[in-house]
Amino acid sequence: MNKYFPGIGRIEYRPDAGPEDTLVFRHYNPGETIHGRTMEDWLRFSVCYFNTFRYCGSDDHYGERAHQRQWEDGTRSLDNYKRRMMAAFEFFHKLNIKYYSVSDRDMAPEGDSFEETNSYLDEMVTLACDLQRQTGVRPLYYSADLFSHPRYMNGAGANPDAHVFAYACAQVKRSLEAAKRLGADNFVFFNPRDGYQSVLQRQIFRDMSHMAQLYRMAVQYKDKIGFKGQFLIQPKPADPRRHQYESDAMSAMHMLRHFSLDKQFKLYIKPAFSRLMGRPYEHDVYIAAAFNMLGCVDASDSFPEVEATSDICAQNIHDATIIMKCVLEQSGVQPGGFTLGGRVRRESVEPRDLFHGHILAMDTFARALRNAARMISDGCFARSIQQRYTSYKSGIGERIEKGAATLEECEEYIRKCGEPQQQSARYEHYENMFNYYVYPPRQM
Template sequence: MEKETEYFAGIAKIPYLPDGGARDVMCFKHYNAEEVLMGRKMEDWLRFSVCYWHSFCGTGTDPFGFPTHHRPWNQGSPMEAAKKRLHAAFEFFSKLGVKYYTFHDRDMAPEGLTLEETNWNLDEMTDLALQLQNQTGVKVLWVTCNLFAHPRYMNGAATNPDCHVLAYAGAQVKKGLDIAKKLGAENFVFWGGREGFHSIHNTHVAAELRHMAVFFKMAVKYKEKIGLKCQFLIEPKPKEPCKHQYDYDAMSVIGFLKHYDLDSHFKLNIEPNHTTLAGHSYEHDVVMASAFGMLGSVDSNTGAPDLGWDTDQFPMDIRNTTLVMKTIIEQGGLQPGGLNFDAKVRRESPDLEDLFIAHIAAMDAFSRGLRNAVRIIEEGTMSSMVMERYSSFRHGIGQKVEDGSASLEEMEDFVKQHGEPKVTSGKQEKYEAIFNHYI
C-alpha cells in the first residue's frame, strides 16, 4: 500500500471557528488548543486521545446485526489491512488535531498461530507506528493488552482457574510492556474484561483475587526491570461480560490495591459509562478516585441509562463534562493521563465524516465543560459555601476531629456542655441553582 493513500479525502484539518453556525459541524466552536486557562493551554488540560479499537477496528456490528461500517482500510490480508488501518488512523489524528491515541495489542496487529508469530506481527506493526509517530508528533497515551476476546480467556486471564492460561496472559503482558516502552507510552492500562465470575458455585474468590494481585506484582517488577517510565492504570467495570467483575467500581479497585499493597504502583482509568453501570452518577468514580489521589486518566464516553448496558457513546452532556473537568482542575490536571474517547459512532452512522463529527462534538463538549469549571473555581462562590458548611472543623473540638486527636470522652464532654446541636439546612437546591448558572 502506498503511503500517499488518502482515506479521508476532501476533509482538511479541522479549524477553530467560534462563530460557526448550528449546521457547521466540521469545525471546533469551543476547543481552542492554544488558549490559556488558569495558566495552562486548553490542549494540556484536556489531553484528548482517540481510541484505536472503536474508531478504526469497529464495524458497527451488535448482538443483533451484521456490519454496517465497511471501511476502506479493512481490506486485504490481516497484515495488509492492519497497515492500511494504521495509515488511516494517523491521517485521522493529524486532521483532527489530537496529540494522543490508545490501542490494545490485538487492535494494532493480528494474532498469529503461535505466540512467536503474534509477537512478530506486533513488532512489524509497531515499527510502522513508531515511524508514523515520529512523522506526525502524535504520541501514545496508553497501551493495553486484550486479555478477554480470545477463547483461551473465556474463564478469565489473571483470575483463570488454569495457570497455563494465566501464564499466557503474563507472556502477552510482557510483550505489551515491551511495546509500551518502544512507543513511549505514557500509561499502561489493565482492564479485567473477564476477571470475575458468573457463578459463585464454581469460583474460589479468595484464590482468584490473590492470583490477580500476584499478576499485577509481576507486571510491576517487569516494568522496573526494563526501565519503563509510565503510569499503571486499572479500569473499573461492574459487569459485562461477567455477572460480577472484581474491579466493580473505583472504591472496589482502591480497596483491592490497598489490601495487596499495590496502591503506590497504580492509579485508576475511569470510564463514566462503567460508573453508571455500577449504579452511580456519571461523575461519581472520577470524584471518588480523585479524593484518594488515585485518578490517573478518564475514558471519556457516556451510556444510555434506559438501556442498561455499555453503549460507549460520545459524551455530549455539558453538565457531565463540567463536573469531570472541575474535578480534574482541582487535582491539578490529569497528566500523564488524559481524556481518551473510548466511544464509537452509532451503528446507524456509517459515513466516514461521522467519525470526525462525533469527535469534534465531544471535544467541544469537554471544552465547554473546562470553561465552565474554570469560571466556577475562579469565582469561588460554590467553594466558599462548601468551606462555610464545614467551618465547625476549623476550631475547637472540630479541629481535634480534623487532625485525628479527638476522643469519644471529649465528644461526650462537648455535648454535655453545649447540648443538642442546631440542625442547619444543606441548601441542596441553592447549590444546584448556582451550578446551573455556570452551564
C-alpha cells in the same frame, strides 16, 4: 495522509462557525491558556483505537456490521490491519490531536502460535513507529488485550488455570516492550473477565492475590526495561453475567492497597460505567481523586436505560463540567488525559461521521473546561463548602478532624450541648449555582 478521508483537511478552531459547520472546533482551542496551562495540556485528548477503528457498526443482538469502510475488509489479515492503521493515522493527523490509545490486539491479529502472534505485533509496532514519526502522534496509553480471545473466557490474572495465567503474563511482557518502543505515556490494565459468575466456582481472595502477582511482575519488568509510563487500572462494573473484582474505584483501590501496590498504580475512570450502575456520572472520578488515584478519564457518555449503550460520543456539557471541576481542582491528570472513548452510531455510516463524533466530544469537554475554570476562579463553591464544614475549625470538631477526640469526650460534649440543630444541605442552592456556570445568562 489524504487517501481514506478525502475532502477533509485538518480540523481548525473557528469560534464564529455556523450551525452547519460541523467539521471545525467551535470551542476547542488548543493554544488557549486557562488557569496557567493550555487547553491542549489540560485535556490531552486521545482517540480510542478500538471504538473508532475496530467497531464497524455491528450489534451484538440485532444485526451485522453496517459500516463499510474503504480500508476495512473484515478479515484478520495483516494487510487489513495495516490499512486500518494507515487510515487511523490519517484520522489522527486531520483531527489535529497528539495522542491515540491502543491495545496489542487492536494493532495486530493473533497468529497460529505465540511466536507468530509476536512477529505480527513487532511488524505492526514498527509501522506505528514510522507513522508516529511522520505525524508526531503517540499513545496516551497502551494495553494488553486480556479478554477478547477465548483462552480468557474465565479471566486472565484471576483465571483458575495457571497455564492461562502464564500466557497472560507473557502477553503483558510483550505489550510492555511495545509500549516502550512507541513512547506510551501510560499502560492500562483492563480486566472485564476477571471476576466470578458464582461464588461456588471460585476462591475469591486467591483470585485477587493472583491478579496482584501479575501486577507485581509487571512492575518488576517495567523497571527492568526502563519503561517510564504510568500504570493504570480501569475498573469495570458488575453485569448480570459476571461480578468483576475491580468493579469500581473503591474496590480497585482497596485491592491495590491491600497488596501494597497503590504507589505504582492510578485509575483510569470511565464515568459512563458509574451511570450504568445507577450512581452519579461523576462518582468514581471524585472517589479516585479524593485518594490521589485519578490518572485518566474516558470522555464518553451513556444511556442508563440502554445497558449496552455505554460508549456514545460525549455531548452532555453539564456532566462534563462536573468532571472538569474535579480535574482542575487536582491540577490535571498528566501523564494521563481524556480518551475519546465514544463511538459513532450504527447508522452513522459515512467516514466523516467519525470526525463529527470526535469534534462533538472535544467541544463538549472544551466548553466544560471553561465552565469549570470560571467556577473555580469565582470561588462561590469553595466558600459555600467551607461554610458547611466550619464546625470542624474549632472545639470538638477540630479535635475530631485531628484524630484527638475520644468517644467519652464526644458523649461529654453532647451532655453539655444537647441535640444538634438541623442544617439544610442547600442542595437546590448548589445546583442553581452550578447551572449558572453551565448555562450562563445571556447578556442583553
